[in-house]
Amino acid sequence: MSSNSQFSSPMKLLISFHKLFEKYEQLAETNTGYIGEKAKSILKIAKEYPELKNGFTDISTLDKREKEIALILQDSFSELLTQNEIKAASLPFFDKTFNVTKRFQKIIKNAGTDFQLEIKNMPENHRYMMACTIILNEVYGYDLQLKRPFHYEIPEKNGIKRYYKILYNADFIEIIKTENAPNITQQDVDDLLDNFENLALWKEKFPEDSYIFKGFVISNIFDVTDDFAISEIKSNLIDEGKGQDKNFIKDLQSIFQSFLKIPDIRVGFSVFNRDEGVFERVYGEGMHSFLLNDKTIGDCADVLCKSSYKKLLKEKKHISVSNIEEAYKETQGKVPHIKVLYDQGFKSAIFAPIANKDGLMGILELVSHQPKALNSINANKLEDVMPYIVTTVQRSKTDQENLIEAVIQKECTSIHPSVHWRFKQAAQLFIKENIIQKKNMPFSKIAFKNVYPLFGQIDVKGSSDARNLATQKDLSNQLKLAQSIVDKANEQNNMPVYEQIAFQIKTYLNQVETYFKVDSEHLISLFLKNEITPLLELISKINAPLKMEIDRYFSDMDSDLNVLYHHRKHYDDTIGLINKNMSTLLDMKQTEAQKMYPHFFERFKTDGVEHNIYIGESITREDSFSLIYLYNLRIWQIQVMCDMENEFYNNQDLYPLPLDVASMILVFNQPLSIRFRMDEKQFDVDGTYNARYEVVKKRVDKAFIKGTTERITQKGKLSIVFSQQSDEEEYLQYIHFFQAKNILGSDLEVLELEDLQGVTGLKAIRVNIIYKKDTQEETSYFTYNDVMDAIENQNFAS
Structure with a gap:
């Protein structure tokens, strides 16, 4: 396989160590003793294997001359640091590496036999232009900055992805212009500055293989998983459209898995409703609350124990349970948030408050099926990501409030579309004068001149009479039911109060049936509520034979109004x-x-x-x-x-x-x-x-x-x-x-x-x-x- 077969480039890639040999030639001439002898021994390798100095394109040579290359690079790749450093030699933008440190070898081995090392975030069509900018800088002396952070994405044995940043040391490279390379003028550079995406133009100025890249680069690689995870969390949360993405929670969980090195971590959220003093679940694709489980809402005092309530809501500090099973046994299942996690089969959890200066807005919930995986120590790592979560929840809360206001306006105080433009005009003027210009101006008058009115109505005929008749029937029936019970109670146990109530009932019945007035409904309803209801409740207790009839009386009453509501309901x-x-x-x-x-x-x-x-x-x-x-x-x-x-x-x-x-x-x-x-x-x-x-x-x-x-x-x-x-x-x-x-x-x-x-x-x-x-x-x-x-x-x- 050739070093030039992986992708097209304006440079023909020639692997060579000639720049390194030049350094050793200087050392051999100016140093005696160990350094000079060592330099001479490396120069013997160059003499014995001239392809290492002259350059080669056949990748298989790297394997054939592996030992010699290791000797040549021993000063750049210290054996003492090989278990610690993540390092390799390579060509720029090229996935093939050689002379890899032992730690890097171990990382790649743990990734699995199917894993192929590949530089991420490098679009194929951008490789060509990036190579061109290197030529402009090295050959023509321009200072065009097109450095981008490249990285490897390598999984561990447990499937957690780790992220590694690549930094190139380019001290040992040389770029040679061939006769096939057109001369680059300032006008050419000016044209290219405004046409980065125009690949054809770049290929016109820098034809394929018109320059020779001779040398190699040293890739210094650093584990940046935490920084990368924080950055990904930030971009996932700040992206306004991302929260609606059906993969949002799945992606967030994957990032938290890398961030906390826990493969089965799951992420949940619950919102704190300050007005109601309750936690509510978030509605969205894949959203879940492990604190509420299958509930949509939960009173804070019922969801958390007193100490957790104080820590989360009052002190705004996180709480962690490293061993849920043990905690459940110790508390005998009486602590609500321990029990709800235990019932779901989780073994460890962290609840982190999402709070701003105004107070608690919600809870970030992290859970795992591994005991001790989540604990008070790694909970502190959340401090690096909580500001982004707070910002997102605050924005989401504002969006939710705006949506609620929009629904209220639409459903309750709708502004008809035909005149909406005028309200928008007035609102824009109000914002300009009061918010921008700091004036204290009232909302402008909304008026329309010279409009023709049309009015129409379809009205129920005799609605007042119909309602009065329905009311009379209900009151009459209820009074008669009460009268029947009171008369029976009086027959069984003659008491003056029964006679007095019976007289009032008869009077009201007469009023309902003969001269029903505007205030009659109110007076009779008060009588039934304040006089009849307590009396019937007393009779029910002292007169067992009438209890069933009294129960029927109350069962006929409307449960909300506590009156007979039959004809009026119709x-x-x-x-x-x-x-x-x-x-x-x-x-x-x-x-x-x-x-x-x-x-x-x-x-x-x-x-x-x-x-x-x-x-x-x-x-x-x-x-x-x-x-x-x-x-x-x-x-x-x-x-x-x-x-x-x-x-x-x-x-x-x-x-x-x-x-x-x-x-x-x-x-x-x-x-x-x-x-x-x-x-x-x-x-x-x-x-x-x-x-x-x-x-x-x-x-x-x-x-x-x-x-x-x-x-x-x-x-x-x-x-x-x-x-x-x-x-x-x-x-x-x-x-x-x-x-x-x-x-x-x-x-x-x-x-x-x-x-x-x-x-x-x-x-x-x-x-x-x-x-x-x-x-x-x-x-x-x-x-x-x-x-x-x-x-x-x-x-x-x-």
């Missing part, structure tokens, strides 16, 4: 299901509506579902708004209200209680301004004039038809409230269109409304909704152009 569950189903449908349809033109949308759950829509150029930031988009949205709103009505009545069998709903749309034909109210975390109209819109919104569904006591909203009908003649004309066109599509019926009314407080001149269109049994077929939504085309065709036909 009501609450029905309202909840209606709201859920209507909201889900509205949200789905709203996603489609946004595709027509971006607009602000929000909805609220009451005894039904309300929605607000605002559309205008100030929201979209684009010079593209046209009233056509408003008209499209109004048409969409009519159809989606009809879809929600159909959804409700086609799913009546899902609701525990039969209820009815009524739908209403409020039309406001003038643009207005809206402002985000920071205290209420929602948008509201801005300005006194615009406040009229909010007044109408809140009161209009309770409005009566003029001259009657009939409310405008009715089940089975869509009510559209407006105040301008132009609104009436516009919406009548839409209604005629939907009548032609069999979405709305022919029962059409235009009605005047009684004046509301501060609001006069309201009118309403009321039309019946056509319900369809088959709602599985996806509805296609109509646009303003569809409506206009239908109207034109109808006029043409007539």
Whole structure:
């Protein structure tokens, strides 16, 4: 095998000891005695084996002349240090070594018969450029620094990887330019400085084998496993994306195995929740807590004994258990963290606090199946890596808090995407003024001018009456149950208190069934809780025959509310299901509506579902708004209200209680301004004039038809409230269109409304909704152009 067959290079590699022989020639001339004689004996080897001086490329010569080479190198490789030093002779960037020290031989032997020595972190294509920089430095006198730390990765018998850094001594090399080598100019060097990755350019300036490397290098090798492990731990932890990698824990365990020289070490984490005083497991690929084992959460006082609790949480010092089995026997399994480790089969462990200036954040858990492998001595080695773990956990904790805040904002105080840009603008300005420029400025006003509002609601009819009726039934039934028990107790053991309670029960029953008032529920509930419950508990103790009936009474009560909650539960569950189903449908349809033109949308759950829509150029930031988009949205709103009505009545069998709903749309034909109210975390109209819109919104569904006591909203009908003649004309066109599509019926009314407080001149269109049994077929939504085309065709036909 040739020294030049392993990889391409601008240098032909010639193994030679000529530089070393030159040193010995000087020693032979200037020294007498032992040093001079020794130098002469080595020079005899050079004379007897000229290839060692002239150079050779055949690697097999290293084996043939092994003894001679050892004699030549004896001063560089002291026999006294061969058991201690890790050293070898070699060629630069070449995996082949020779004249290896005994310690290095032992390390390679322990790696196994299949192990091949290989220089790591040296990309193949970089070898060529690195050789070129050596030529530029040695032949042309440049000072280009391309030194990189090279290392070997060698496993021990137990599989633990050890890392060894290679430092080259290049005193005995010579680089010779051949006639095939182009002359290198300053312009060539300038071109190369900006093109390190351009291999073709480097090969153009330094063709293969155009220079001769003559000599050898001495590789001084050092065990840097601890430093390497710390560096790897640091890079694994600091890399923000690494924590999400499914191999993160596996890699971390491998590094800790090398760092602490324990082949079976396992790594776990638990997070300390300071607010709750508990440890929690970390959720992630491969993450585990050996302290919690199969629990997701554990109270600190239940997980640790008092002394360990004090050391970890108060003093922020590590604890170690070198022999878990012995500790378990000594403590009779009563110490919680010893028991949990013993139950998992571990024999030694270290728990290290992950803490910053604010206190404990979590626990690093190291465990092993070997007794005494982990102990208080090697626990101190963790001091070198804990700062990186603390930094990572602190960052992770911040990320977690940010994620929680994002979820809260999304789920609880959502900012609609259509206006998010404006909040982002304000936040950037706030940061600039208050954090960067140190000004004390308030968060800027978030407002949008000249936007058109749309409001709609689908409301449960008679919800107050329905709930009152449900409450009356529950209270009446509970009072009657109590009355039956008290009467029986009085029959068996006549006592004045029974008669007095029976009288109160009768009075409350009469009130429930004849003149139920607003405060009746509260008064009767207090009576049942404070008077009936203690009395029945006493009767249960002193009157055995009634105990079973009293137990049945309490078993009928809701466990959380301690009252009979049967009919009211049916009501609450029905309202909840209606709201859920209507909201889900509205949200789905709203996603489609946004595709027509971006607009602000929000909805609220009451005894039904309300929605607000605002559309205008100030929201979209684009010079593209046209009233056509408003008209499209109004048409969409009519159809989606009809879809929600159909959804409700086609799913009546899902609701525990039969209820009815009524739908209403409020039309406001003038643009207005809206402002985000920071205290209420929602948008509201801005300005006194615009406040009229909010007044109408809140009161209009309770409005009566003029001259009657009939409310405008009715089940089975869509009510559209407006105040301008132009609104009436516009919406009548839409209604005629939907009548032609069999979405709305022919029962059409235009009605005047009684004046509301501060609001006069309201009118309403009321039309019946056509319900369809088959709602599985996806509805296609109509646009303003569809409506206009239908109207034109109808006029043409007539």
